[in-house]
Amino acid sequence: MTETVTGAAPARRPGRRLIDLAIEYNFILIFLVVVAIAATLSPNFLTATNIANLFQQAAVVGVVAIGMTFVILTGNIDLSVGSVVALCGMLAAVLLADGMPIMPAIAITILAGAIAGATIGLISALAEVPSFIVSLAGLVSFRGITYLMTDGVPVSGLPQGFGAISSTMVPVLPGLQISSMGLIFIVLCIAAGALLRLTVFGESVYATGGNAEASRLSGLPTTRILVMVFTVSGIMSALAGILLTSRLRIGQPTAAQGLELDAIAAVVLGGTSLFGGRGGVLGTFFAVMLLQVLRNIFNLLGLGSFYQMTVTGLIIVAAILLNRFIDIRRGRA
């Protein structure tokens, strides 16, 4: 062979490698910078209570964003998640208010979320319709079903033990306790990361997103994989719905409106490509926390949500331009 091999990976200078890592994981650097700024601006930021708060508040959108990461890694999108969160949150509330014990109610709710996700995946994969439009239909219909369940009336009178799912304080470090829902978010992140990186299913998700035709011609069950990522997204939305209802102590049919956009913003901000095949849960975790820190610091400084929204949008655009710039520099554009 007369050709040369370019860009051989090993035997690079350690300095160069460090820079590569910094570029690859730039979202962590951005996160740390924002945390540093927040800590300087407000003395209340780096306190144990505030950190616990951060995780508590990030948990619902964070859990949804984990599921969204799977979907986006295959190059698809799931707009129905906000409605599925509300649907499952209400379903759990209705079942519990009817006197069903906690564990079966949770099991049924998770199953309902899985079915909702699988349906969207099935329609999109089998009919070869873009998931954007199928899940948009899901967004509307699932919200409708949510209202139909109680005719739009919130459900209260949930058992005492159900609230414990989200708000039990768990010591994680000396002097730092975080609520159980924050911990559930972290544990789910680790589990999802392991699923994506260590299993054949995870590999297949990346492969399908990277090149669906090549994957099909390599014998991957691409239809099944698509249905499965949407099912994962549905299950995650159900879990988020359960956490939300548990925290609010009430089933609220108007809950989680627009949550899908927060989740998508977090996934993309975390470096997962909308075209699929690149990214991961680590980035999603840091992006969810970054967005939460922004919200938090504005609250601590007493600035209204109008500033908050404006700056959040700017930061998302800046981060995405940065990633685009890195892509172009690497010759991937």
Next chain:
Amino acid sequence: MADLLTIENLSKRFPPNIVALEQATVSVRKGEVHCLLGANGAGKSTFLKLIAGALSPSGGEICIEGHKVNFRAPVEAAAAGISMIYQELDLVPQLTVAENLFLGHPPSRFGFLDKRARRTRAVEALARVGANFSPDDRVGSLSIANQQLTAIARSLTRDAKVIIMDEPSAALNETELEAVFRVIRELTAQDVAILYVSHRLGELREIGDRVTVLRGGRTIETFDVDGTPDSALVEAILGRDRAFVERRERPPVTGEVVLSVERLKGPQGLDIRGFELRRGEIAGLTGLNGSGRTSFLRSLFGAQQCEAEMILHGRSYAPGTPRDAIRAGLGLVPESRKTEGLILDAPIYRNATLPTMQGRFWARHGDLKARTEPVLKQLSTKYGAPEQKVIQLSGGNQQKVVLAKWIIKGADLLLLDEPSRGLDIGAKADLYRLVSELAANGAAVIVASSELEELYAACDTIWVFHEGRNIARFDPATTDQDTILKHQILGEHHHD
């Protein structure tokens, strides 16, 4: 008759040192159908693109009615009366016929779109091509033949003097083609000249007045179609002084029949009968573009729908999906390595083990790398580390990763579709050496290629495909290349 378009010593070089066209000279008369004929790589596409202003020449001149022109963009060529109809028609399927006809030059009044004038002129143009559809029809709802007519009508709305048609027959059936021919005859009666490109000698006999043969980037000769025998044309296409290709010595194929295709019918007239492959055999598929090579391989691999009676290893075989084919021991190296063969952004070892890892739960990256590395070494692949992204490898090494996929999987029937495309000579030789080793170890291989020379040097059997059929089978040890090429062009039947 007067010369409408004269092209003298037209040349095109691509840096650093590729000569695509060298001193091409052609003159096209008013009202004639002038055909262009040549093998793959003879320079036809480059020639057409230069005339249509899609490329700019490195030397030579183009004159229209005696005036020298110098096109910098296709728009300028169109304004000068040269209209190109591409093989994959450049119409917008969502728009109506009338909208397509005046795309880029809509009639206007006071700066507003004049829909009335557009419709009237569209009706006129459609009448000239004898169209039986309305200017209000959506182009996407028309048959390919009617889209072809729309494209011709569009040339007329631009007052084209010369219409270039690049293999219009490729997507048409005989009746549809007849309709297009009728339009061509009417246009030439109105002094429009047609520059017609086709591989098929039969068509040329039917529609052409004169024919210019290109070979190796040069115009060889212009013939009058009447009075020139096929043999003279074929000789001009092939040339006499071609380099003799050394055939690699191959042991005789003695293995049992692995695959036997009784009958296989697929889309676009694919109709294969009596195809057989033995253990240890390398069968080459040759044929012009659109002859069904790729379609046949994809059908065997379950990647496209077909109706077939096939026997594989003594059992009836009907793959519904690529998964079925892979389970039956097949492996496909697809035509386009980048869009169908590889996940460019993923590491080498993950690409190479994609078919193998299915059916397990844990990916076990260590194990996958361990299975990849010896095979890459066996294929003498040049790479840094198994974690390296495939996109960083050269074309030849990328192709080895695709091949490694099937070696790791243990496939014993390999389908290679244009495996050498984009590879340099060294990489090609390397690839065919590997294929021959695989066959010696008991694999059966089918290689489809547009480069007959490669097949000639590497295969035990060569099948000629023509318009979706396997019309001839040759033993390259006892047949010379020219005989095979003649069958390729003329579509004559033969079985060794």
